[in-house]
Amino acid sequence: MELNQVMSTRRSIRAYKAGEGVSRETVEEILQAACLAPSWKNSQTARSYVVMEEPMLTRVRESCLPDFNQRNCHNAPVLIVTTFVKGRSGCDKEGNPSNELGDQWGAYDLGLRDAHLILKARDLGLDTLIMGIRDSEKLRELLHIPQEEQVAAVIALGYRDIDPQMPGRRELSETTVFC
Ligand SMILES: Cc1cc2nc3c(=O)[nH]c(=O)nc-3n(C[C@H](O)[C@H](O)[C@H](O)COP(=O)(O)O)c2cc1C
DSSP: OOHHHHHHHOOBOOOBOTTOOOOHHHHHHHHHHHTTSOOGGGOOOEEEEEEOSTTHHHHHHHHHSOHHHHHHTTTOSEEEEEEEETTTTTBOTTSOBSSTTTTHHHHHHHHHHHHHHHHHHHHTTOEEEEEOOSOHHHHHHHHTOOTTEEEEEEEEEEOBSOOOOOOOOOOHHHHOOOO
């Protein structure tokens, strides 16, 4: 798909087709594209926990997401929990912050990586929903995510069952200053 078409047709999808699975090969292709994203000193601290088998899918959905997000990803065949290793991106070798943003650069890197992920998914005709409203401690417990990692989003992946309009965007003049 042409890049502009990928970007303009990507939507946050909150209804997925039941019974339409996604193969492990396709998930790996999407994650390979995500790995091409840049990161602080190429530190590559982003991590993914891919859930695509029952009963774990249902357990993650029902115990780690609030009701509205459970509904949003109800039939999604894949949930990808994304984390980043703390104290590396934005930090020197001793783990000291290199500037005032400190460890927040880890979240920045992860966001770039997840942007690649959701756009590659769209390129392959798939759809996604990034969910930042989730229970990080329950995810940590269920998926054995180490304390060294910061849990970020749960990303639903599957085939859209609705075709929502794009929510409005601010004018460039509201968000941009040409200096
Ligand atoms: C970091 C982040 C967290 C989000 N968390 C949620 C969420 O928990 N539940 C949800 O339904 N949408 C969530 N969204 C989706 C946004 O609401 C959505 O991206 C925004 O409304 C713009 O719509 P679009 O993605 O279709 O362009 C999240 C998006 C981002 C980037």
